[in-house]
Amino acid sequence: MDNPIPNSVMDIPSVNPPTGGEDSEVILSVNGLHVWFELRRFGFGVAGYVRAVDDVSFDLKKGEAIAIVGESGCGKSSLMKTILGLYKPTKGDVTFEGKSVQQLSGRDLQWYRSQVGYVQQDPYGALPPFMSVERILAEPLIISGIHNSEKRREQIRKVMEEVKLYPVEDFLPKFPHMLSGGQQQRVVIARAMIRNPKLIVADEPVSMLDASVRVEILRLLRSLQQRHNLSFIYITHDLSTVKYFSERIFVMYAGKLVEKAKINELIQNPLHPYTQALLSASSDPDYHNATKFREVPAGEPPSLVKPPAGCRFHPRCNRAIADLCEVEAPPEFTPQPTHSTLCWLYR
Amino acid sequence: MENHPTPLLQIHNLLLYFRTTHGVVQAVDHVDIALDYHHAVVILGESGCGKSSLARAILRLLPRNVAEYKGEVILEGNDVMKYEEEEFRQSIRWVAMSLVPQAAMNSLNPVIKVGDQVAEPSMVHLGTSKAEALDQAKSMFERVSVPIDFLQRYPFELSGGMRQRVALAMALVTMPHLIILDEPTSALDLLTQANIFNTLKVIKHEMGISFILITHDIATSSELADEVAVMYAGQIVEASDAPHFFTEPLHPYSQMLMASVPRLRSDQDPIFIHGQPPSLISPPTGCRFAERCPKVFERCKQEPPVVQSNGILVKCWLYC
Ligand SMILES: Nc1ncnc2c1ncn2[C@@H]1O[C@H](COP(=O)(O)OP(=O)(O)OP(=O)(O)O)[C@@H](O)[C@H]1O
Ligand SMILES: Nc1ncnc2c1ncn2[C@@H]1O[C@H](COP(=O)(O)OP(=O)(O)OP(=O)(O)O)[C@@H](O)[C@H]1O
Ligand code: SF4
Ligand SMILES: [Mg+2]
Ligand SMILES: [Mg+2]
Numbered sequence: 001m002d003n004p005i006p007n008s009v010m011d012i013p014s015v016n017p018p019t020g021g022e023d024s025e026v027i028l029s030v031n032g033l034h035v036w037f038e039l040r041r042f043g044f045g046v047a048g049y050v051r052a053v054d055d056v057s058f059d060l061k062k063g064e065a066i067a068i069v070g071e072s073g074c075g076k077s078s079l080m081k082t083i084l085g086l087y088k089p090t091k092g093d094v095t096f097e098g099k100s101v102q103q104l105s106g107r108d109l110q111w112y113r114s115q116v117g118y119v120q121q122d123p124y125g126a127l128p129p130f131m132s133v134e135r136i137l138a139e140p141l142i143i144s145g146i147h148n149s150e151k152r153r154e155q156i157r158k159v160m161e162e163v164k165l166y167p168v169e170d171f172l173p174k175f176p177h178m179l180s181g182g183q184q185q186r187v188v189i190a191r192a193m194i195r196n197p198k199l200i201v202a203d204e205p206v207s208m209l210d211a212s213v214r215v216e217i218l219r220l221l222r223s224l225q226q227r228h229n230l231s232f233i234y235i236t237h238d239l240s241t242v243k244y245f246s247e248r249i250f251v252m253y254a255g256k257l258v259e260k261a262k263i264n265e266l267i268q269n270p271l272h273p274y275t276q277a278l279l280s281a282s283s284d285p286d287y288h289n290a291t292k293f294r295e296v297p298a299g300e301p302p303s304l305v306k307p308p309a310g311c312r313f314h315p316r317c318n319r320a321i322a323d324l325c326e327v328e329a330p331p332e333f334t335p336q337p338t339h340s341t342l343c344w345l346y347r
Numbered sequence: 348m349e350n351h352p353t354p355l356l357q358i359h360n361l362l363l364y365f366r367t368t369h370g371v372v373q374a375v376d377h378v379d380i381a382l383d384y385h386h387a388v389v390i391l392g393e394s395g396c397g398k399s400s401l402a403r404a405i406l407r408l409l410p411r412n413v414a415e416y417k418g419e420v421i422l423e424g425n426d427v428m429k430y431e432e433e434e435f436r437q438s439i440r441w442v443a444m445s446l447v448p449q450a451a452m453n454s455l456n457p458v459i460k461v462g463d464q465v466a467e468p469s470m471v472h473l474g475t476s477k478a479e480a481l482d483q484a485k486s487m488f489e490r491v492s493v494p495i496d497f498l499q500r501y502p503f504e505l506s507g508g509m510r511q512r513v514a515l516a517m518a519l520v521t522m523p524h525l526i527i528l529d530e531p532t533s534a535l536d537l538l539t540q541a542n543i544f545n546t547l548k549v550i551k552h553e554m555g556i557s558f559i560l561i562t563h564d565i566a567t568s569s570e571l572a573d574e575v576a577v578m579y580a581g582q583i584v585e586a587s588d589a590p591h592f593f594t595e596p597l598h599p600y601s602q603m604l605m606a607s608v609p610r611l612r613s614d615q616d617p618i619f620i621h622g623q624p625p626s627l628i629s630p631p632t633g634c635r636f637a638e639r640c641p642k643v644f645e646r647c648k649q650e651p652p653v654v655q656s657n658g659i660l661v662k663c664w665l666y667c
Contacts, residue, residue, distance in 0.1 A: 071536040072507075180623050181394075210393040210563060212607045216619035237536060240566070240609040244617065267611065281541035282566075284610045287589040289569045290387075293548065294541040298492075300506055301536075 027231045028060040028083070028199060032092035035078050039305065051304045052078035054255035055092070060199075065225055065232035067242040067263075069278070070252030071301055076235045077121060079252075080201050083233070084118055085109065096199070114144055117192030119185075119202035119221075121235075126188050127176040133165075133187055134172040140195055155194060163190045163220060182213040186220070193224065199231040200224075207238065218245055239282050243267065248338075251275050254301050254312040261339040271341040273297075273317045311344065319345060353424045355524055355557050356382040356444075361418035363404040370628040371414045374400035376581035378418070379653070379660075380559075382574070384524070387551060387558040389568040389589075391604070392578035393624060398561045399449055401578070402527045405559070406446055407435055423524070441472040444525040449561075450534065451514035455502040462488075462498030465516045472521055480520075487516035490554075491546055508539035512546070519550065527559045532567065544570040565608050569593055577601045580624050580635040586660040597661045600636045634664065 035053035038046050052075040060066060070076050081087045083094050085101050094101040096112060104112050120126045127136060137156045138149075146152050157168050163186040165171045176184055185205060192200055202221060206214040222245055225232045234245050242249050243263045251259040251272065259272040270276045281296045283289050297316040302308050308315055314325040324344050333346035363375035374397040382388045392398050403409060405420055420428050427439050445468070448454060456464060465487060466480035475483070481498075488495055491512040502510055511531065518526045528547075532540040544567065550556055551571070562568050568575070575592040577585045577600065585598040596602050606618045622639045625631055631638065637647040646664040653662045 071538065182623075211565060212393060212604060212620040214619075215607050215609065215617040219619070238609075239537070240611045243611075244609060278537055279611070281537045282611050283541075283570055284612050285566045285569045285593050285605060285608055287569055287572070287593040290548070290571055290573065290589060293545050294570075296538050296541045296545070298542060300508060300539065 025061050026059045027062045027097060029095045030056055030058050030079075030083065030092075031095070032057055033079070033082065033089050033094065034091035035075070035082050035087055036090040037078075048305050049090075051255050051307060053082065054307075056255075056257050057092075058250060058257065058260065060231050060233065062198075062231055063229040064248070065222075065234060065246035066248045066250065067234045067236060067246040068250045068252055068257075069236055069239055069242060071237055073304070074252045074301060075255045075304070076252055077203055080118075080203055080233065080235060084116060084201060085112060110144075114195040115198050117195070117197040117200040119188050119192045119200065119205045121203040122208060127184060129176055132173050132175055133160075133179075136176075136187060137191055137194055140191060144195055159190045159194045162193065162224065163187075165190065180213075181209050182217060185209060185217050189217075189221065189224075196228075197230070199233070201233045201235070203235045204237070205234070206241070207236070214241070215244075221245070239278055240284075251278070254307055255304055256312065256342060258313070258343070259339075259341045265336070265339050269339075271335065271339065271346060272313075272343045273319050273345075274313050275341075277316075311342070321345070351384050353421075354381050355384045355386075355423060356380070357419070357421040358405065359419040359421070361401070361404050361420065363400050363409075363416050364414040365400075365410070366412045366414040367628070372627045373581050373630060374627055375404050376630075378404075378578075378581075378583050380576055380583065380586070382525070382557055382559065384557060385551070385555050386573040387560055387571045388574040388576060389560045389562060389572040390576050390578055391562060391565060391568055393563055395627075396578045396624060397581045397627070398563075398578055399529055402446060402448075402529050402559070402561060405527065406440055406444060407432075408440075408446070437472070441468050441521050441523065443523050444527065445518040445521060445523045446527045447511075447514050447518045447529065447531055449529040451529075451531070452507050452510035452534070455510055455513065457502055460499055460501060461505065461510075461513045462500075465498075465513060465520055468517060468521050483520050484516065487520050488513075490519065490550060491516045492542075508535050508543065511535060511539075511543060515543075515546070519554075519556070522554075523556070525557045525559065527561065529561045530563070531560070533562065533564060540567060547571055565604060577604070580630055581627050582635060582662065583660075584636065584662045588658070591657075591659055597656070597659060597666065598636075598663050599640045599642050599665070603641075634662075 033053055033056045036049040036051050039048045039050060041047040056079060068076055082089055088102060101112060134156060138152050141152045141155060160168045165186050206217050209217060218241055247262060249261060249263050249266050250257045253274050259275045270279050277297050281294055299316045302312055310326040310328055311330050314320045321344050330342045330344045332340050332342055334340040335346050358378060358380040361375055361378045365372040365374055378401060390398050419426050422443060427435060462484050465484040469475040469480045469483055470477060485495055485498060488498060493509055493512045532543050558571060560571050572589040575587050575589055576583050577598060579600050585601045596605050603620045609617045620639055625635055633648040634651050637643045642665060651662050651664045653660050654666045656666055
């Protein structure tokens with residue numbers, strides 16, 4: 001790692017953190033989080049719930065990067081949006097530096113928003129089409145109360161250099177449609193970085209980009225993370241990019257984190273049958289692939305309105321234990337100190 | 348397996364340019380491809396390099412703003428480019444070769460039951476009776492592993508993966524020799540993707556159908572490829588067999604593309620390619636990759652010829 005840069009790279013007037021925040025290693029803590037969306041009946045009344053996030057817990061340390069991997073619709077974005085304070089939890093809570101995110105309001109909420117940068121899914125929809133790059137990057141600063149335009153411009157320049165959008169002067173007046181996908185994503189990252197946050201949440205930051213650009217953006221994110229000692233949550237459906245990015249990985253299936261491990265542990269010794277399936281479904285470029293079948297469970301992830309009883313993976317699991325897996329939901333088992341899973345095989 | 352004296356498909360100098368207000372887009376620029384019976388060729392390339400346009404050019408599914416369209420598409424020995432539209436429609440499109448278009452799962456007709464949609468091509472193109480066509484649709488559903496009772500459903504009642512299988516059944520129902528798959532699994536989840544590739548492998552081996560698989564995903568392309576053609580800025584820059592290509596690609600672009608793939612099973616760090624592909628409106632003279640190529644040298648200012656080495660075609664001065 002190159003020389004650590006002082007905490008405040010960009011000169012932000014510090015909004016004071018709410019008092020009472022304790023100085024522990026853990027920056028973000030998610031405790032028994034449930035995020036259920038109501039399904040309304042036509043007319044009135046609640047017809048049921050989409051259990052997008054169902055009893056999720058984890059801690060994130062200062063300067064740590066974690067990845068959350070899961071298939072479409074498993075609840076990744078709902079989890080992130082709740083962490084960002086955009087959705088209210090149905091049950092459980094999220095704490096940031098010891099403060100419950102759901103209880104924040106007014107200045108405290110504004111402080112929290114400045115501490116957390118969000119790189120959202122789909123760069124093409126993320127940027128307002130009628131704003132120039134300069135305007136897009138100025139917006140968060142104006143919201144933070146930086147009214148001196150010279151000062152704003154200086155910060156914009158700094159952050160654009162960090163994400164390698166140079167020559168800066170060329171990019172400032174451009175509108176999103178004049179930029180390539182990779183450049184647009186750099187603008188999104190610059191916007192997430194500009195208020196000098198402590199935590200970055202990146203939701204599928206590269207899935208819309210071409211292979212040759214993807215690695216470049218991931219590298220950029222990783223170097224920003226390390227340089228500023230940021231905490232980082234990387235959300236993806238692409239297992240193969242994870243190990244270049246984070247220390248720990250959580251696998252999400254149907255609203256639950258079914259496995260938590262260090263990257264190498266997970267790749268070398270996946271515990272949960274769903275994780276095993278994900279690994280055997282991921283191909284590396286190899287001409288032998290054309291003459292082999294992939295061992296993958298048939299079927300699709302369940303409805304989150306009426307998820308299967310017991311283990312949510314049991315209808316697709318080839319190792320399910322009769323009279324147990326379809327009856328009772330597995331609790332978290334921890335066969336190794338840093339490796340845990342929701343699966344009865346490890347009881 | 349029967350022996351065929353000529354390859355299934357030979358494409359020579361195929362060219363498709365579009366007219367736009369900014370100028371002429373050279374989307375498909377003198378493309379050559381050959382494909383044997385029972386084989387699959389992968390067309391690999393980044394977004395905008397002309398892959399879908401190539402599919403359109405082969406199947407003559409043209410938009411209104413065509414500026415230029417020419418070349419040879421020799422299917423089973425006949426140059427079908429010479430066919431009148433009516434003849435092409437009656438004996439080629441859907442009959443001899445069909446297409447699973449990009450984002451097919453979202454282009455099914457929302458108000459028609461999927462069973463009827465799958466039956467339609469054989470009724471329209473082969474004049475099959477409705478009852479018989481529905482029967483064929485049923486057996487195609489079995490082929491692509493869609494439950495038979497889904498015949499009666501509407502597209503919105505099916506998941507993305509199931510709709511993609513339905514689109515595949517639709518391309519299969521007329522029993523063509525060749526199916527063009529344009530990004531068939533790009534929008535789908537890993538397990539669904541792997542399941543669909545398993546299905547494609549079965550179809551290829553059991554029905555003897557050939558495929559042109561269009562994709563930007565190098566890793567999954569190796570699941571089906573016998574041959575690989577790499578497309579860059581409207582041109583094919585390398586055409587190789589899969590064993591050579593996936594172990595030792597020749598063109599600098601292919602090499603970098605391969606090295607940019609993050610790998611689960613090795614610790615090699617992926618690289619990236621600086622810059623962007625050139626505009627197809629006024630592409631640079633000389634090698635179109637020159638601006639991004641780490642091995643660029645003086646001669647690259649001139650257009651490189653296509654050279655052959657051990658049966659592999661590569662458009663690069665390094666091999667001259
Ligand atoms: N605001 C909402 N109201 C109702 N249901 C929602 C809402 N947001 C998400 N859902 C549902 O919750 C489930 C989880 O969605 P979510 O977007 O969190 O998944 P995801 O893992 O991010 O998927 P993707 O990989 O496709 O982005 C889905 O079934 C979705 O339809
Ligand atoms: N009808 C059209 N008129 C004008 N330009 C077009 C038309 N269709 C495609 N193009 C342009 O031709 C080029 C090639 O497009 P094409 O859709 O073939 O690329 P592709 O390789 O399939 O990309 P992707 O991976 O994003 O699907 C692009 O620059 C595109 O903008
Ligand atoms: S708990 Fe049972 S059904 Fe669920 S993954 Fe483990 S073995 Fe399979
Ligand atoms: Mg999402
Ligand atoms: Mg395309």
